[in-house]
Amino acid sequence: MSRPVLMATAATLLLPASAHAAGGQANASAIVMFLAFIVATMGITWWAARKTKTTADFYTAGGGITGFQNGLAIAGDYLSAASFLGIAGMVYVSGFDGIIYAIGFLFGWPVVMFLIAERLRNLGRYNFADVTSFRLGQVRMRVLAASASLLIIALYLIAQMVGAGKLIVLLFGIQYKFAVCIVGAMMIVYVAFGGMTATTWVQIIKAVLMLIGATLMAILVLAVFTFNPDALLAEAVRVHPSGAAIMAPGSQVSSNPLNALSLGLALAFGTAGLPHILMRFFTVANAQEARKSVIYASTFIGYFYLLTFIIGFGAIALLVRNPQVFQPGPDGSIDIINGLIGGTNMVAVHLANVVGGSLLLGFLAAVTFATIVAVVAGLALAGAAAISHDLYANVFARGRASEKNQLRISRISTVALGVIAILLGIVFENQNVAFMVGLAFAIAASSNFPVLVLSIGWRGCTTRGATIGGFIGLIVATGWVALSKTVWVDVFGFAEPITPFPNPGIVSIPLAFFAIWLFSVTDRSAAAQRERAAFEALTVRSQTGIGASAASDH
């Protein structure tokens, strides 16, 4: 699409909202807040860059982040635009079904806490591959971890970049390619110069802004209904085309219950395998702080999801009263689902304008932008770690890479990832990317999670078992989605899907666990004996923290 056409499209899309006095000001306040965010985060990056001298500084912010700060940063890293705008949009479209995602994302956190967090911190230094390769073969475990991580990061990045580009076009009225370039360029600056320190503070600021914005919106929505949630729901049921059905599990679930369960499994177990989330646990001083990180993070995330329910149902009840946010059909009628300007991802943004006016709209636009760069920066850092720390330092250089070289490669990887993210964002502009975050979670749950859990929790796990099982999980999850309706039919245009339902989790997760078990117990090699024998030392360190990497001094 040429530039004028795109600008015109963006302008038409924005026009109905900005035809009234609010819109113009909204743009102005959005731009002011957006600039304030850039100035603040660039200042932080400048400060962080001076502190970033070693790879430990680059990947873990020197290990000096507190549990509370890290909890906020995790919330900032985890609550992507998909959570923020996507769940509100799903609740708006189908009510209860949108809630399922929020519950699934949230239940990742008990899994992280009970099975992973503290032992991960005690065993690793920069990323989770340090943990899976603690007693297993360095090269094979690093290659597996880097393969799964880079695939997860690529999928997540594409989804973020495409979503980001489209949102920024709508919010700020700029060109799509330009929007994608801004996000990519900012990510490169934050991560390449400021490393984990800058990334952490960008995520903390974003989490605080997002919690404030969502709290304000929820209060303003409830205030319309004199703080009676049932009155809000009654109004939502009255005006929604599906009526009372929005209060019950809907067609998405009933058409294929196995698919819903499969999705639930991937969401709950995927969190504990997301490389950018696991990486955050190495920024705190010890296992106790890691534990604190989880309780703070899950509290913020849980609270935030409760707010998105209110925002989603509030949008159903209130947007319909504002015809200017809809594109009327040819006969002048309004379809509240398909007629929403900018699509249902814009539900929260429109609601901000409706309940809080242009100032809140501007605030929310700035928060959305902050959200995207914060998540993208976290992903880039995890990607740089996979390339520099896993593939370069421990596979290619076999652990003999100098500190200086590692840091240099990390920065080069960051720039390369930023450029790739921009290119992918442009290539996938008009593709359906909705399946990508789900697939990223499925791969994390089917490859990283089983390998991580069994390598630290089961004596019998061997390199052969973990490698084969991890790759089986990765390949089955990816292949399943590629052959499902969401990709095989919707993207490639074939008539019939090959897999019976789109979500692979219920097959790929147990299969990965089974394969790791099978190929471990049948492994009679001498290396396998040594790996089993090394389990005691691993357990001592994972339980007591003796020998765990400490915070570096500053």
Added chain:
Amino acid sequence: MSSQSVTVTERVLAHPKYRILVRKRNRISLIFFAVMLVIYAGFMLTLAYFPELFGRPIGPGYTLSIGVLTAVLVAISAVVMIAIYVSFSNRVFDPLIRQIVKDVQ
């Protein structure tokens, strides 16, 4: 692995409280994990196979359905479980760990 760290590891392994720590902690983690699974699987299975139940209002005159209320409670339960686990770790495991670390170093 240096010889010193081997001896520290051996001393930890020989520490009577280490066995207690590992056994207790593994059991507690698994119990919490199992409770979480029961709550989560209960929620997912109910919504997948008994959607009508979740669609019912919580009482006459209410719009709020059993499903939406359950979802809110299930969300809160996730955070509460983590909070209980953390307080358990602070009270029971941390003193044990401190004791072991002090004794072997």
